[in-house]
Each structure stands twice: as C-alpha cells, then as structure tokens.
Amino acid sequence: MRGTASACGSATITNAIATGEGGAFAIDLRVKSTVSLTEDRSEISGKVGDTGEDPELIEICVEKVLEREGVRDQFGAQIETDTELPIAVGLSSSSAAANATVLATYAALGEEVEPEEAIEIGIESAFDAGATVTGAFDDAAASYLGGGVVTDNDNREILKKIDVDPKLRVLIYLPSGRSYTTEVDVERIRFLEELISVPRESALNGNFFGAQTVNGLIYSSVLGYDPQPALDAISAGAECSGLTGTGPATVAVSKKKNVEKIINVWNSKEGRVLRTRPSREGARIENGR
Template sequence: MRAYGGISIVNAIPCWLGSSAAVDLKIKVSIEETRERDPSESRLVKEILDFFEKRWNIPHVKVKVESDVPSRSGLKSSSAVSVALIHELYSKFSIENYLSPPKLSAILSIKAGVSYTGALDDAAASYYGGISFTDNKYLKILKMSNPPKDVVVMILPRGDRPNVDLNKLKQFSSSFAGIFELAKRSIFDAMRINGTLIAEILGYDKTPINEAIKRGAIAAGISGNGPSYFALSKEGEEGPIYDSLKKFGEPILTRFVELEGDNQTI
C-alpha cells in the first residue's frame, strides 16, 4: 500500500482541529507472514500488529517500509506508515466493515503514545490524498478537498525532531481555532500564519521562513511540530525561493497530491 507524506495547514494540537495537505513523497508498506515478529518494530507498528492479532487472530507478519520521508520530521511519516500498514492488513486478511484506516490509525497512535491528538488530519491526507479538515477530539473527518493546482511545494527536510513541550501549543487554542476557520477560506493564508506561529512558539529559527516570503513564497513555515520547513510558490516562480532555502540545506521539490478515489470510504 502506498501512502503520502504531507505538510501542515493547521496544527491540531492547540485546539484539536487540524488540516493537512498530502504531498508527493511516497511511503510504501508491504507485509509477509513470518514465524516471529521483528523485535525492532516501532511502538506504533507494534501497537497496530498487537491490535490485529488480538482482535482477528491473524498470524505474525513482518513489515517492510520504503519511505521518501525522514522520520520525526513533521512531514507525516508516522501517519503514512500507519494507514498503509492498516490497509495492507485489512486487504491481506480480508477484514471488512471496520473503521477506516485513518480513524483506526488515530486511535492506535494515541494508544501507542506517539501522538497527542491521534493526527487524524495527517492520516486522512496521507491515505486519501488531497486536503483534510478534521476534528481530532471527536474523530471526525469534516471535509476532504482537492488542493490548488499549479503550486510547487518546496521542503527543507529535517529529521530527529527534538522533544516538544505540547503545553506551549495548548496555550494558543483560540488562535489556532481562528486559523482553522481561515483555512476553510484560504489555505495559503492559514499555512503562512500557522507555520510562522509554530516556529515562534516552539523556538525554531524563522530566517528560512522570512527569506522565502521575501522571495515571493505564497506561504512558508514549519510543518507539524517541526523541524522541517516548507515553502510554496506558483508554478514557474519557484527559482528564487528554492535558492533562498538552499542556503540552509538541500530542498526537495514536490507537488500536492489530489484526492484518490480508490481507497475505502471516509
């Protein structure tokens, strides 16, 4: 199963309302039956496999992950692995009429202790493509929509995110609720405000963001809880912005992913 990395439109931690956009950084997950489980499984993979083994008595499986996305980067790799693995397990063992992969991913992510909100916004965009709007507290996908066309996404990847003080973000719940409402009208404005505010609250260097905006970026900021940066431009106008980011590392050029219709229903 293929899923996608993504970038944040609205961080869900402060007020549980979140929005994410899928980008064309692929994560592929495959499974095969095995006699013994891999002892190096991540906490989330272990939680998912434990759940399936207990609920449906499936045999042990070995999980193989191929990813274009660095872990702990703010680019939704955990959600992508989770939804892809759940989809593979449903398919291989003919499990039907249960929760959609994004919703089950959110539940098990919280149970595994790898996400405070469950990251339903990230999981939905990763699985379905497009742009998600979710209420993570009540496990509701409020809306899925296609992204704007003719937009270039530039990502300055950073891995191994430092520990984040979530209480700092929770203090700004009303501000992020307002950003979520703004996102319904303009994802670019929301991304710009969200991305800059996350950098300010969590203490990330805002120089790459400011430089990208000065060079004409439609939006720029920190994705997720960091540490990766992103910037957006209109098609054909990415050159100066890309050059500004290149001062700080090797940017990735990619695109938004449109909604895909071949996955399970929301």
C-alpha cells in the same frame, strides 16, 4: 500471504495541538509497507527500513488488524517499511507508516477495509505506541484520503475537504535535527488556543494559503524555530510557507515559475531542500496476496 501498500506524507495547514482542530494536505512523498503473514503465530516483527527507528507502531497496527479480523491466533507477521519521507521532521511519517501498514495487512488477508476504519486503527495504534499527542487525525486523514482536510481531531471528524491543485509545487526546507511530537511541551502550546483560532477559521473559510503561513509563523515562535526560511520563501514568490507539524521542516507551496527562486534562497542556508507536489491520491494497495 503478502500485501504491500503505500500512503502519502502530509504537511500542516493548522496544527491541532493548541485547539484540537487541525488541517493538513497530502504530499507526493510516500511510505510503503510490506506485510508478510507467517505461520509463526508467536511473533509480529517490524523493521523501519534502514533507519534504526522503533518498529512498535507498525507492529501494533498489524496486531490490531489481525485481532479485528479474528485471525490473530492463525498468523504472525513480518513487516518492513520503506520511506521517501524524512522521519520526525513534521511530514507525518508516522501517520503514513500506520496507514500503509494497516492497508497492507488487509491486502495480505485479501480483505477490504473502509477508509474511516483504517484511519481509526492507525490512530489507536499510534496512541498505544506513544507516537502521538493529539491522535493526528488531520495528518492521518490527509495521508489516507489525499487532498487537504480541516478536522476536529478530538471527535475524529472531517470539517472541510480542500482541493489542493496538484499543478502547484511543494518545497520542503530541512535543517538538521529531528523533532518527535511526543517530546513537545504541550502545555506551552495550548495557551495559544485563542491565537491559533485565527488561522483555523481562515482554513475553514477556504483561505488555505493564509492559514498555513500564519500557523507556521506562530508555531515557529513558540517552538523556538527561525521563521526566516518561511519569510524568505514568501518574498521569493511562494503562495504560502510555514513550519510543518512541530518542525523542524518548513514547507512552501508555489507556482512552478517561482520554484527556482525559492530553492536558490534556501540553498544559501544550511540544510537541504526537497521537491514534491500536492497529492490528490492517498493510500493505495501496491499488491496483495
């Protein structure tokens, strides 16, 4: 039995590390996961494409689903993911991989799962794998549900849903390097709680663009990233721009007419630029059984 599912990456509106409340919106770059259930009950083995990344997260996701469904003693599994998302740059590749793998496992079993339960399994798996600091409920919810969300990560509650116009364009500037969230100095960030409350409140009040920009500038300063790519994007006409996650990627949201201006500015820097859009569609089954 085999199931394939995919889930979106996401970009930050407000980062949850400082306050426990965050926000993110889905982008139309996906991680696809294929889960093949096997009769070899002794092994659950994963492969993260051709990246060489540790597959522990996706292996734990499958283990947890099989345990919840009471069939761990019947099946092992082979898992493979394929991603359109760059890994460890702030675009929720771990949340997307977990969501896709959980949903693919249910598809392989021929069973349905409620979104809340699927997200919960992915988050618990991320904690077990040591792949998260906050649980990244904001990233996981945006990835699974599509659209934008503002969340209470500590209580895993969606505080507000945001409809991000899919006609907008999302541009991503990728300098060299990677940043794993679990390697970030959390204590250095948590003293920002009062300051970060400003963009958080803006997001709750519907000012998605302002929240994303201010959050990104604050986190760039604290984490030691150059804020100039974001400022350049705004000068070139972006609706908003800022660091996503714990970096190093910078995201800009723009109307179509300003896309080439922003790309031209960013192309003058070392690194590369990706183009995508906001996504209203979240996780989906590609095929099952």
